[in-house]
Amino acid sequence: MLLAKTLRSSTFKLALVCIGIFGATVVALFGYVYSSTATYVRSQADQAITREFARLRESYANGGRSGLIASIGQRAAEGGVYLLADPSFTPLAGNLQRWPPELKGSAGSRSFHAPDGSEKQSLLRARYEALPDGTYLLVGRDVGDLEIFARKIDTALALGISLIFALAAVASVAVTRRTVGRIEAINTTSRAIMQSGLSQRIPLRGTRDEWDGLAANLNSMLDRIETLMGEVRQFTDNVAHDLRTPLTRMRGRLEKACNARNDVSLDPSLIGETLADLDHVLAMFSSLTRISQIEARDRTAAFRTVDLAEIAREVVELFDAAAEHGGGHLETAGDDSAPVIGDRDLLFDAISNLVDNAIKHGRPAGRVIVRVEQSKNGAVIAVVDDGPGIPGDECQHVFKRFYRLERSRRTPGNGLGLSLVAAVAHLHSAEIEMVNKAPGLEFRLRFPRLTPSASGEAAPR
Numbered sequence: 001m002l003l004a005k006t007l008r009s010s011t012f013k014l015a016l017v018c019i020g021i022f023g024a025t026v027v028a029l030f031g032y033v034y035s036s037t038a039t040y041v042r043s044q045a046d047q048a049i050t051r052e053f054a055r056l057r058e059s060y061a062n063g064g065r066s067g068l069i070a071s072i073g074q075r076a077a078e079g080g081v082y083l084l085a086d087p088s089f090t091p092l093a094g095n096l097q098r099w100p101p102e103l104k105g106s107a108g109s110r111s112f113h114a115p116d117g118s119e120k121q122s123l124l125r126a127r128y129e130a131l132p133d134g135t136y137l138l139v140g141r142d143v144g145d146l147e148i149f150a151r152k153i154d155t156a157l158a159l160g161i162s163l164i165f166a167l168a169a170v171a172s173v174a175v176t177r178r179t180v181g182r183i184e185a186i187n188t189t190s191r192a193i194m195q196s197g198l199s200q201r202i203p204l205r206g207t208r209d210e211w212d213g214l215a216a217n218l219n220s221m222l223d224r225i226e227t228l229m230g231e232v233r234q235f236t237d238n239v240a241h242d243l244r245t246p247l248t249r250m251r252g253r254l255e256k257a258c259n260a261r262n263d264v265s266l267d268p269s270l271i272g273e274t275l276a277d278l279d280h281v282l283a284m285f286s287s288l289t290r291i292s293q294i295e296a297r298d299r300t301a302a303f304r305t306v307d308l309a310e311i312a313r314e315v316v317e318l319f320d321a322a323a324e325h326g327g328g329h330l331e332t333a334g335d336d337s338a339p340v341i342g343d344r345d346l347l348f349d350a351i352s353n354l355v356d357n358a359i360k361h362g363r364p365a366g367r368v369i370v371r372v373e374q375s376k377n378g379a380v381i382a383v384v385d386d387g388p389g390i391p392g393d394e395c396q397h398v399f400k401r402f403y404r405l406e407r408s409r410r411t412p413g414n415g416l417g418l419s420l421v422a423a424v425a426h427l428h429s430a431e432i433e434m435v436n437k438a439p440g441l442e443f444r445l446r447f448p449r450l451t452p453s454a455s456g457e458a459a460p461r
Contacts, residue, residue, distance in 0.1 A: 015172030022168065023161055030160070034153045041146045045125045046109065052080065053127055053139045065133060069093040081114075081124055081140030089136065096138070103138070106130040111143065123147040182211045186218065198226040246277035306347065308338040308379050308447070309372040315351045316370055319359060327365030330355070334372040338379035340447045342428045350424040353417035354383040354443050362387030363439070378449040384442040390434075421445075 052075070059071035065084075069092065072082045076095040083094035091098060102112040109127040126140025185203060192200040201222060202215040253270045309332075316332050323330035340347075351370070358368040362385030371382045421443075425432040431446040 012172060012176040015168075015176060019165060019168040019172065023164060026161060026164060027157065030153060030157045034150065037149060038146055041143060041149075042111070042125060045141045045143050046127070049109075049125065049127045049139050049141055053129070053137070056082075056137060056139060060131060060137075065135065068131075068137070081126060081138070081142065083136075083138040085136045085138070087134040087136075092135065094138070099136070099138070100126075103128050179211075182215075186215070193222070198222055198229065246281055250274050250277050302343045302345075303341055304344075305339050305450070306342055306344045308340050308347065308381055309334070309336055309374075311344065311348050312351060312370045312372050312381060315348060315355055318352065319355050323359050323368060326359065328359060328362070329367045330359070330370070331368075332370050332372070335374045338372050338374040338381070339450055340379050340428070341450060342447075343424075346424045346427065350421045350445070351381065351383070353421050357417055358383050358385035358387070358441070358443075361385075362441075376449065377446075379447045380444055381447075382442055382444045384437075384440065386440045388439055389436045389441045 056068060056071055056075075060068040063070070069084060072084055072093045076082045076093075081094075081096065083096040083099065084092045085099050086092055089099035096115065098115050100112050100115055102110065103126070107129040109125075111123060111125045114122070114124050122142055122144030123146060124140045125143045126138050128136055128138040130136055189200050189202045201219045204212050204215050204219075206212070253274050257270050313332055316330055320330050355368065355370060362368060366386045369382075369384045371384065373380045373382075422432055424430075425445055429448050431444075433444040433446070435442040435444070
């Protein structure tokens with residue numbers, strides 16, 4: 001099964017193409033080496049033959065035919081290939097038994113094998129020419145080494161190509177099989193996830209190669225998806241819990257009003273309480289819609305240069321009465337100006353949520369400080385209370401939608417305040433930090449540094 005998938009895989013087909021290209025390259029390389037070597041050997045032989053031919057012509061010019069025959073006899077004894085033939089190509093002198101049939105015409109130069117019965121039986125390279133008296137002179141050299149070299153090249157080429165193709169085929173099948181095996185492991189895990197849920201993970205082999213890296217990334221993605229699915233389930237449970245209570249109360253009031261139709265005195269209170277519950281439900285959905293819009297970055301068109309310190313002062317002025325009503329104290333601190341790029345309304349809402357949480361969940365009759373600082377790295381706003389803080393194991397959950405530390409969920413609120421703060425911070429590319437001082441809790445929003453060009457571009461039009 002795996003072998004069949006290996007042979008059908010695109011990786012194997014690509015490997016075959018690479019093998020063909022590599023094999024063609026090797027053949028071309030061997031061919032070039034052979035051609036270059038043969039050309040060099042032939043040129044060297046031709047130069048030597050030309051020099052020897054010139055000496056024999058000189059002997060012919062000085063001593064005639066008899067002087068040429070004497071020179072041929074002397075030089076043939078020392079080596080080389082010589083033949084002097086009459087006009088009918090009958091041998092007169094030399095170490096070839098007969099005139100090679102390949103050599104035709106009055107002059108020329110070429111390679112040939114020595115005729116049967118000659119002293120030289122290997123590949124010869126010769127030059128021949130007709131002399132003034134009608135005889136033919138042939139001068140040659142043994143180039144059998146070139147033939148031996150050609151045979152070795154052919155053998156090496158055949159063996160090399162066979163070996164290359166064999167090794168390449170084995171390597172391509174092995175590599176492709178490994179690739180297909182890893183892909184099949186991913187496919188198997190994917191099928192298992194589709195059948196049984198997100199608990200399955202792709203196995204790692206510890207090789208730290210790109211496949212392990214891919215498997216690790218896919219496992220991280222599955223972890224993230226499983227976490228998000230868990231958050232969705234928790235979100236659904238929280239929404240159902242928060243909606244069930246006001247809807248149940250509204251139904252009870254309507255049922256009460258239906259059973260007491262003639263008691264007009266109950267109508268205003270029932271209607272008022274029902275409207276209050278409806279307003280709570282509508283406010284919840286409005287908050288969810290705003291968070292979704294912020295996370296989708298639908299509000300960036302309203303960005304301009306705003307003063308974070310001024311917004312903080314307005315928030316403190318708004319919540320000052322609520323803090324004093326509970327016996328607490330709300331104040332501002334830090335710099336008088338801190339320009340940032342952002343949506344003024346969203347920043348106001350985010351800071352308001354932080355201050356509202358600090359007043360509600362801080363120490364009774366406690367102190368809340370809103371501090372704004374401007375540095376070379378950007379503006380920072382912090383909301384600090386002196387309350388009990390948050391348990392360490394809860395810190396990573398407080399920015400989730402509908403998450404509330406109070407499990408009975410009887411206190412006012414819907415658990416969306418910090419979710420909105422986190423969405424606004426992300427939209428403004430701000431870092432949100434929570435410092436648990438025990439006692440006391442501090443939320444910080446660190447905004448990016450405002451550059452002059454960015455300030456100019458974001459200015460109101």
